[in-house]
Amino acid sequence: MKGRFDGATALITGGAGGIGTGVALRLGREGAHVAVADLTVSQAEVVAARVRQEGGRASAHALDVTQAEDVQRVLGEVECLAGTVTLAVTCAGIDSQFAFLDLPPEEWQRTLAVNLQGTFLVMQGVARRLKAKGAPGHIVAVASAAAKRPNPTQAHYGASKAGVVNLVRSAGVALARDGIVVNAVCPGVVDTAMTQAIHMERSLLTHLSVEESLDRMIQAIPIGRIETVDDVAHVVAFLLSEEANYMVGQAVNVCGGLAFD
Amino acid sequence: MTQRFEGATCLVTGGGGGIGAGTAKLLAAEGAHVIVADLSLERAREVAAEIKAMGHAASAHSVDVTSEASVAQLVDESWRENGPVTMVVTCAGIIKIQPFLDLPEADWDRTLDVNLKGTFLVLQGVARRLVREGLQGRMVAVSSVAGRGPRADVADYAASKAGVISVVRSAAMALAKYGMRVNAVCPGVVATEMTYAIQRMRAEDSGGDPDEMLAGAVAGIPIGRIETPEDVARAIAFLLSEEAGYVTGQALNVCGGLEFD
Numbered sequence: 001m002k003g004r005f006d007g008a009t010a011l012i013t014g015g016a017g018g019i020g021t022g023v024a025l026r027l028g029r030e031g032a033h034v035a036v037a038d039l040t041v042s043q044a045e046v047v048a049a050r051v052r053q054e055g056g057r058a059s060a061h062a063l064d065v066t067q068a069e070d071v072q073r074v075l076g077e078v079e080c081l082a083g084t085v086t087l088a089v090t091c092a093g094i095d096s097q098f099a100f101l102d103l104p105p106e107e108w109q110r111t112l113a114v115n116l117q118g119t120f121l122v123m124q125g126v127a128r129r130l131k132a133k134g135a136p137g138h139i140v141a142v143a144s145a146a147a148k149r150p151n152p153t154q155a156h157y158g159a160s161k162a163g164v165v166n167l168v169r170s171a172g173v174a175l176a177r178d179g180i181v182v183n184a185v186c187p188g189v190v191d192t193a194m195t196q197a198i199h200m201e202r203s204l205l206t207h208l209s210v211e212e213s214l215d216r217m218i219q220a221i222p223i224g225r226i227e228t229v230d231d232v233a234h235v236v237a238f239l240l241s242e243e244a245n246y247m248v249g250q251a252v253n254v255c256g257g258l259a260f261d
Numbered sequence: 262m263t264q265r266f267e268g269a270t271c272l273v274t275g276g277g278g279g280i281g282a283g284t285a286k287l288l289a290a291e292g293a294h295v296i297v298a299d300l301s302l303e304r305a306r307e308v309a310a311e312i313k314a315m316g317h318a319a320s321a322h323s324v325d326v327t328s329e330a331s332v333a334q335l336v337d338e339s340w341r342e343n344g345p346v347t348m349v350v351t352c353a354g355i356i357k358i359q360p361f362l363d364l365p366e367a368d369w370d371r372t373l374d375v376n377l378k379g380t381f382l383v384l385q386g387v388a389r390r391l392v393r394e395g396l397q398g399r400m401v402a403v404s405s406v407a408g409r410g411p412r413a414d415v416a417d418y419a420a421s422k423a424g425v426i427s428v429v430r431s432a433a434m435a436l437a438k439y440g441m442r443v444n445a446v447c448p449g450v451v452a453t454e455m456t457y458a459i460q461r462m463r464a465e466d467s468g469g470d471p472d473e474m475l476a477g478a479v480a481g482i483p484i485g486r487i488e489t490p491e492d493v494a495r496a497i498a499f500l501l502s503e504e505a506g507y508v509t510g511q512a513l514n515v516c517g518g519l520e521f522d
Contacts, residue, residue, distance in 0.1 A: 169521050172483070172518055173518045176483040176484040176485065176517065176518050177483070177484065177485045188507075222433070222434050222437040222509065222510070223437050223507065223509055224437060224438065227507055228507075231507035232507075234504040234506070235504065235505065235507075235508065237504070243495040243496070243498075243499060244496070244499075246484065246492035246493075246496075246515050246516070246517050247513070247515055248483055248484050248516075248517050248518030249483075249521060250514050250521070251521075252508070252511065252513060253511050254507050254508050255507070256507050257433055260510060260512075
């Protein structure tokens with residue numbers, strides 16, 4: 001499998017997070033230059049250093065995905081450093097737990113800005129540069145199984161991810177004839193710091209312990225184990241490869257059987 | 262990417278048809294011993310001979326997927342000759358263009374028998390044997406974009422393919438605890454004999470030209486080109502591979518952007 005992405009330049013937003021890190025390491029091992037972008041550049045640098053430690057090529061970039069100019073700046077930086085971004089994975093995302101009736105509008109807005117608008121800005125920025133060069137590319141957005149299920153304690157998160165699923169369809173069809181392949185993955189309960197934090201917050205709402213809250217969730221997964229970041233990264237890598245070139249605008253559930261459509 | 266399936270035995274039903282033959286060849290090229298099973302032993306033999314001529318491993322069998330006894334015999338013979346069948350791809354399917362108001366009961370029954378019951382019997386037949394022997398397996402059923410949306414002139418076919426998506430979900434849930442994964446692919450307009458036959462039948466009904474009708478159908482595909490059996494086979498191979506280890510009960514649209522949910 002080594003070398004599938006030899007010579008390619010990959011941008012990973014939210015690259016310092018759990019899934020972002022897994023994807024960065026995976027693409028680094030398979031030959032891509034990995035531009036690790038995150039709100040906190042020092043954390044992005046930690047991941048870039050891990051990629052380099054494994055013999056890969058990587059750079060770290062500070063990026064606020066909600067700011068269009070910031071996205072443009074990072075795309076320019078990466079292009080100067082390693083060439084046009086032909087592989088993009090949008091992992092930047094936030095979540096919080098609120099009872100529906102208590103969900104503050106500011107929280108709704110912030111979540112939609114990062115998860116949905118941020119995905120749009122990166123996707124559009126990457127695609128514009130590809131189109132200008134007449135180059136093909138692959139973009140994968142990280143949505144969530146939450147996009148396809150009710151989310152009583154995170155309605156804002158569910159709505160933002162459902163938006164990502166629809167955005168990917170629109171972008172997928174809009175860009176298909178330019179050879180720009182756009183798809184999404186919908187992970188389930190992934191073993192990351194974000195999931196721990198979700199259950200920490202949720203335990204305050206449900207009065208279950210954090211472990212109980214997470215255990216109940218895992219017991220409901222048909223495949224019977226928590227998802228690893230590698231489970232997600234494998235499918236992301238497939239969707240970034242030539243093997244998936246006839247898939248347009250799809251959101252692949254990688255969730256051990258939690259969600260279907 | 263070669264030799265992903267070294268040492269595995271894979272059963273492909275409908276292996277004499279377009280998608281079946283394409284899948285059989287790809288899996289054999291990646292190291293699997295492929296059992297090409299088809300209602301027509303002659304077509305199965307042709308495909309197996311082509312695979313062997315390329316230096317890979319295959320054998321040919323006849324099967325009537327609508328008969329539990331025939332499927333059981335196929336499973337027994339496969340096991341006896343090539344050891345445990347740990348991968349299955351069900352491609353056997355039929356289609357006939359008929360206006361909804363004229364669709365005869367007998368044709369409805371025949372289509373549902375082959376496409377839906379046949380898929381069920383093969384999945385169940387192989388799964389029973391695997392569970393009995395304490396082995397794990399991976400299965401992919403070929404559904405269709407027709408299983409996702411309305412089809413005025415192939416109501417039976419569309420219903421059968423929607424049923425395949427459902428049986429795949431149920432089988433995935435039932436078999437997850439045995440470490441088995443079951444998924445489907447939903448191809449779009451694939452360059453196969455079946456597709457050309459559909460265009461001829463539709464042209465006959467409408468008095469149009471089959472080539473023009475096919476060109477019209479292809480123009481409606483967002484990606485702008487007809488699907489090849491290899492496009493489908495690559496997605497099937499991915500679902501059979503370890504890379505899809507956390508993907509189960511899913512129906513992947515591999516259709517150039519024709520369908521989404």
